[in-house]
Amino acid sequence: xxxxxxxxxxxNVVGEHWEEFKARARDGxxxxxxxxxxxxxxxxxxxxxxxxxxxxxxxxxxxQ
Amino acid sequence: MTEEYDVEFVEREDRKARFLVRGVxxxxxNGIRRAMIADVPTMAIDTVRFVENSSVMFxxxxxxxxxxxxxxxxxxxxxxxxxxxxxxxxxEGPATAYSGDLVSSDxxxxxxxxxxxIIELKDDQRLEAEADAVLNRGKDHAKHQGGVAVGYRxxxxxxxxxxxxxxxxxxxxxxxxxxxxxxxxxxxxxxxxDLTNRYPGKEVRVEDVPNAFVFHVETDGSFTVDELVTRxxxxxxxxxxxxxxAVQL
Numbered sequence: 462x463x464x465x466x467x468x469x470x471x472x473n474v475v476g477e478h479w480e481e482f483k484a485r486a487r488d489g490x491x492x493x494x495x496x497x498x499x500x501x502x503x504x505x506x507x508x509x510x511x512x513x514x515x516x517x518x519x520x521x522x523x524x525q
Numbered sequence: 526m527t528e529e530y531d532v533e534f535v536e537r538e539d540r541k542a543r544f545l546v547r548g549v550x551x552x553x554x555n556g557i558r559r560a561m562i563a564d565v566p567t568m569a570i571d572t573v574r575f576v577e578n579s580s581v582m583f584x585x586x587x588x589x590x591x592x593x594x595x596x597x598x599x600x601x602x603x604x605x606x607x608x609x610x611x612x613x614x615x616x617e618g619p620a621t622a623y624s625g626d627l628v629s630s631d632x633x634x635x636x637x638x639x640x641x642x643i644i645e646l647k648d649d650q651r652l653e654a655e656a657d658a659v660l661n662r663g664k665d666h667a668k669h670q671g672g673v674a675v676g677y678r679x680x681x682x683x684x685x686x687x688x689x690x691x692x693x694x695x696x697x698x699x700x701x702x703x704x705x706x707x708x709x710x711x712x713x714x715x716x717x718x719d720l721t722n723r724y725p726g727k728e729v730r731v732e733d734v735p736n737a738f739v740f741h742v743e744t745d746g747s748f749t750v751d752e753l754v755t756r757x758x759x760x761x762x763x764x765x766x767x768x769x770x771a772v773q774l
Contacts, residue, residue, distance in 0.1 A: 462582060466593035466641055467745075471674045472667055474595055474745055476641035477624075504674065518645045521581050 462517045470506035478502055482511050535703055535710055540743060542750040545680055545703065545710060547737045554677055554738045560757035561672040566660045567747040568596040568604075568634050569668040570612065576653040580618075580644045590643050591656055592668045594624040595745040598660070599633035601756065609657040610634040616653075618646030627656070634658055637746030671753050673743045678702040680710075680737035683720065686728035695721050700731055703739045 464479040478500045486493040497508050530548035537544070546554065573588040580587070591614075604610075611630045616622040625639030644652060663670035681704045689695050698720035700713050716723040720731070742750050 462586075463590070463642055463644055466590050467667075472670055472745065473673045473743065474593075474638055474641065477638040478640075479642060480640065516645075518581055518647075522647050525579075525581065 462521070464514050464516070465510055468504075468507040468510050471504060473502075473504070473507050475502060475507050475510045479511060479514070483516075533710065535712060535739065537750075539749050540746060542743075543703070543712070543739060543741050545737060545739050547680075549736060549738065551736075551738075554740075556761055557754070557757055558675050558677060558740070560760050561675045561742065561753055562670060563663040564760045565671045565753055565756045566606065566662050567598045567669050567671040567745075568610065568658045568660055569666070570594065570596070570656040571659045571661070572657040574655045576655065577651050578654065579650045580646055580652055581650075582644055587644060587652070587654070588656075591627075591654075592666075594627070594641055594643075595637040595747050596629075596658055597633065597635050597637050598671070598747040599631075601759075603633060604660050606660050609659055612656045612658060614643070614652060614654050614656070616646060616651070618650040619648050621645045622652050671744055671747045672757075673745050675740070675742050677738040677740045679733035680705055680739050681731050682706075682734050683724075684730040684732070685724050686730060689726050689728055695726065697721055698729060698731070704731075705734060705737075 464476050466476040467473060468475050481500060482493075482496055485491045486496045493512060497511065502508055502511065530546060533545045533547075535543040535545060549557075570588075570591045573584070573591055575584050575587075578584055578587065612627045612634075614622060614627050616626050622643040622645075623639060624636040624641040624643060626643075627636050629635050646652060661669045663672075678701070681700060681702060683700075683704050683706065699718050700720055701718050702713055704711050704713060720729050742754060744750055744753050748756075
């Protein structure tokens with residue numbers, strides 16, 4: 462639903478990078494790998510948290 | 526320990542560091558690692574009282590998210606394990622509630638990162654809550670774990686041997702960590718972790734340096750790496766003293 466606050470595996474805080482990642486790699490046309498390197502998200506456990514995330518708030522909000 | 530020990534930094538930032546420790550046993554090195562993960566107390570939100578939550582997530586889901594936000598941990602001795610610090614959050618939609626919206630009752634305990642989205646609020650949705658942060662250890666809950674991806678590797682020494690036979694294809698020699706060369710420390714990332722880049726056309730032998738460990742430590746922002754390591758070592762010392770007193774006749 463919302464982006465996880467921390468990486469499930471190592472506990473690094475990844476939530477704070479989500480909005481920038483989304484703006485640059487999802488909505489923008491930058492290479493996701495380069496954006497993650499730039500944000501300092503190095504390990505693949507943390508990278509998959511952002512790469513594989515989908516925001517679902519917009520999907521569920523009509524059913525309140 | 527009777528042996529002399531020595532610490533040397535390879536890389537040093539506030540939240541991330543790599544350092545070499547010489548003259549400690551593997552057991553003690555692992556003891557430090559474990560203490561950094563499980564025995565250094567940090568502040569984290571533990572109890573949340575919701576005044577209003579009309580968002581799309583349940584109270585308990587939001588409480589978990591709030592708990593995982595790292596909070597700056599005050600210097601040792603300022604707080605005991607029973608003290609609480611109250612933080613409050615009040616955001617009205619349409620807006621996103623961020624960790625930076627938490628208002629703390631104590632200047633020493635603040636969200637370490639301000640940009641963590643807690644919940645996206647739509648029109649007429651509102652989040653108002655009061656949260657109590659407590660001091661606890663990583664043993665009890667991962668949210669109190671100050672050290673992230675803490676680990677160590679042996680320091681390695683490379684011995685350069687004879688030339689590789691002229692017509693033989695040379696295979697890649699991948700080494701990760703830090704190598705020692707004439708007393709100088711070289712991170713393997715300098716030569717793309719491949720020893721054939723550094724010593725082309727040479728036979729190389731890699732061996733561990735006994736009792737020398739390269740630690741890689743990151744923190745979640747609760748404190749600096751220096752604080753984390755010294756507090757971890759202090760906790761080992763405190764427990765050792767406790768044990769000594771307990772077994773005395």
